Amino acid sequence: MLSLDxxxxxxxxxxxxxxxxxxxxxxxxxxxxxxxKSTLLRVIAGLDPRATGRIAWNDxxxxxxxxFTPPHKRGLGYVFQDTRLFPHLTVxxxxxYADTRARGLPGPSLGDIITALDxxxxxxxxxxxxxxxxxxxxxxxxxxxTRPEMLLMDEPFAALDAARKAEILPYxxxxxxxxxxxxxxxxxxxxxxxxxxxxxxxxxAGRITHHGPIEALLSDPNVAPALGxxxxxxxxxxxxxxxxxxxxxxxATSAGALLLPHxxxxxxxxxxxxxxxxxxxLSRSRPTGLSALNILPATVTDLRTGDGPGALVQxxxxxxxxxxxxxxxxxxALDLRAGVDCFxxxxxxxVAQGNIGAMPPxxx
Amino acid sequence: MxxxxxxxxxxxxxxxxxxxxLLLLLGTPLAWWLAQTKSRAKPIIEALTALPLVLPxxxxxxxxxxxxxxxSTFGAFWVQVTGETLTFSFxxxxxxxxxxxxxxxxxxxxxxxxxxxxxPLEAAAMLRASPFDRFAxxxxxxxxxxxxxxxxxxxxxxxxxxxxxxxxxGNIPGKTKVISIAIYEHVETINYADAHxxxxxxxVFSFVTLLLVYSLNRQFPTGGRP
Numbered sequence: 001m002l003s004l005d006x007x008x009x010x011x012x013x014x015x016x017x018x019x020x021x022x023x024x025x026x027x028x029x030x031x032x033x034x035x036x037k038s039t040l041l042r043v044i045a046g047l048d049p050r051a052t053g054r055i056a057w058n059d060x061x062x063x064x065x066x067x068f069t070p071p072h073k074r075g076l077g078y079v080f081q082d083t084r085l086f087p088h089l090t091v092x093x094x095x096x097y098a099d100t101r102a103r104g105l106p107g108p109s110l111g112d113i114i115t116a117l118d119x120x121x122x123x124x125x126x127x128x129x130x131x132x133x134x135x136x137x138x139x140x141x142x143x144x145x146t147r148p149e150m151l152l153m154d155e156p157f158a159a160l161d162a163a164r165k166a167e168i169l170p171y172x173x174x175x176x177x178x179x180x181x182x183x184x185x186x187x188x189x190x191x192x193x194x195x196x197x198x199x200x201x202x203x204x205a206g207r208i209t210h211h212g213p214i215e216a217l218l219s220d221p222n223v224a225p226a227l228g229x230x231x232x233x234x235x236x237x238x239x240x241x242x243x244x245x246x247x248x249x250x251x252a253t254s255a256g257a258l259l260l261p262h263x264x265x266x267x268x269x270x271x272x273x274x275x276x277x278x279x280x281x282l283s284r285s286r287p288t289g290l291s292a293l294n295i296l297p298a299t300v301t302d303l304r305t306g307d308g309p310g311a312l313v314q315x316x317x318x319x320x321x322x323x324x325x326x327x328x329x330x331x332x333a334l335d336l337r338a339g340v341d342c343f344x345x346x347x348x349x350x351v352a353q354g355n356i357g358a359m360p361p362x363x364x
Numbered sequence: 365m366x367x368x369x370x371x372x373x374x375x376x377x378x379x380x381x382x383x384x385x386l387l388l389l390l391g392t393p394l395a396w397w398l399a400q401t402k403s404r405a406k407p408i409i410e411a412l413t414a415l416p417l418v419l420p421x422x423x424x425x426x427x428x429x430x431x432x433x434x435x436s437t438f439g440a441f442w443v444q445v446t447g448e449t450l451t452f453s454f455x456x457x458x459x460x461x462x463x464x465x466x467x468x469x470x471x472x473x474x475x476x477x478x479x480x481x482x483x484p485l486e487a488a489a490m491l492r493a494s495p496f497d498r499f500a501x502x503x504x505x506x507x508x509x510x511x512x513x514x515x516x517x518x519x520x521x522x523x524x525x526x527x528x529x530x531x532x533x534g535n536i537p538g539k540t541k542v543i544s545i546a547i548y549e550h551v552e553t554i555n556y557a558d559a560h561x562x563x564x565x566x567x568v569f570s571f572v573t574l575l576l577v578y579s580l581n582r583q584f585p586t587g588g589r590p
Contacts, residue, residue, distance in 0.1 A: 071489040072488075073492075084487035087484075097493075
């Protein structure tokens with residue numbers, strides 16, 4: 001695990017972080033622009049030596065008072081937002097740059113990385129001839145070949161359009177699940193975070209406001225406002241059980257079967273679905289004659305009303321918890337309170353492909 | 365037409381080659397330091413380095429003559445260690461040329477290093493490269509145009525050196541009589557034919573060298589793809 005107790009003061013901004021980041025899975029560091037996400041990553045890497053305090057990786061202390069381990073001796077991988085591939089080297093030589101300096105360390109082989117990220121067709125090319133997505137893949141591969149203790153990623157896909165991003169996210173899921181290097185991932189894109197993260201850390205004005213497993217934080221109505229209400233939504237696990245003839249796919253969840261637009265994965269795959277709070281409707285009785293295909297029995301576990309006309313309802317469906325965003329007026333009319341049974345209604349087509357991702361292996 | 369004595373030409377090329385080689389060796393770390401440092405001494409060092417650009421060569425030559433003289437502490441020390449004087453010697457000429465051409469090595473290199481910026485070096489650090497490794501494998505190759513410019517400018521500038529040589533080296537055939545001194549002597553003795561030949565050689569050589577550099581720079585516009 002990574003133990004942080006660091007402070008970095010600028011004239012108008014102070015970063016003050018005291019957290020422990022697990023040495024497994026993908027921890028997303030989510031916050032607005034200027035909240036200190038990238039600064040924290042640079043401090044962890046030792047690229048901003050003005051930071052004071054203590055940083056330790058398991059039993060190795062990297063920084064404590066006068067002691068300071070320089071960046072090249074911390075054994076971290078870093079994927080920069082602007083990729084920073086060396087322009088004077090081909091992709092093959094960019095990869096070899098990392099590979100030769102990490103000889104003998106345990107981790108993925110050059111061949112593993114080339115396969116996992118599909119880099120073979122790019123090897124002889126120079127970075128300036130690659131598309132944005134190809135550059136990102138090469139940069140991730142290069143960082144992985146340093147056989148890092150932990151991989152730091154600073155909004156690696158911020159410059160990519162939605163289509164390119166959709167192409168590259170499965171590669172990152174593969175990296176997270178097959179190679180198992182812990183990842184600290186900076187992002188201000190909630191859809192990306194909800195799809196990839198196992199652990200979520202929210203940062204605001206240089207401080208961590210929430211930190212915990214992604215399922216718990218995303219289904220907590222008290223955390224949702226910090227994420228942006230329009231983005232509020234929880235993630236649940238499902239298993240792909242059947243592809244229907246009409247283009248739908250059936251998934252098994254803890255609450256029962258769900259029908260979603262065709263999910264491009266092998267039958268039996270464990271899948272993560274993000275359900276946006278605004279896409280969930282509630283009914284006190286089982287509705288009939290409704291076009292929505294997914295009607296799941298639920299129990300209200302929490303309700304949060306703010307100053308506005310909206311309310312966030314936390315629901316227990318099976319062993320999962322999801323959020324529904326409805327009006328305060330409806331919440332009153334339906335008499336929704338903790339303990340009340342109801343039905344959650346989800347339109348099949350409301351779950352976009354981008355909100356369906358591979359499920360990370362369960363933490364040990 | 366008979367060719368004039370080409371001894372001064374070979375001596376000049378020899379001097380320029382040695383000077384350029386030594387300058388690259390010593391100027392590179394200096395330029396690297398200047399490009400990286402946040403030290404308050406930086407403007408002082410930069411001003412000192414640029415001094416030969418604006419100083420009349422005779423002034424530089426005069427001070428070097430005083431410094432090299434066996435009567436000075438440095439000059440006496442040199443005589444004690446090597447048994448030779450620095451004034452009117454080839455070694456003295458090399459040292460003088462190095463000072464004279466220093467800005468032509470340091471400035472192109474410094475600006476090349478500065479234009480790389482910290483980003484590629486940070487990237488290299490995160491790939492486990494030590495500071496020297498980062499310099500050798502990232503900064504130096506990315507600054508190759510700077511090295512080319514520094515080499516050519518230092519070399520051609522040393523070729524044309526006159527004032528400093530006259531002050532420090534004098535006019536000893538095979539030792540300190542370089543091409544510009546030889547041309548001057550030919551003109552003094554109204555031997556315009558030989559002055560023409562040597563001048564033309566220097567002119568053509570300098571032009572061809574510069575042409576080569578500018579063509580190469582055009583060919584590698586980004587320093588990226590061959």
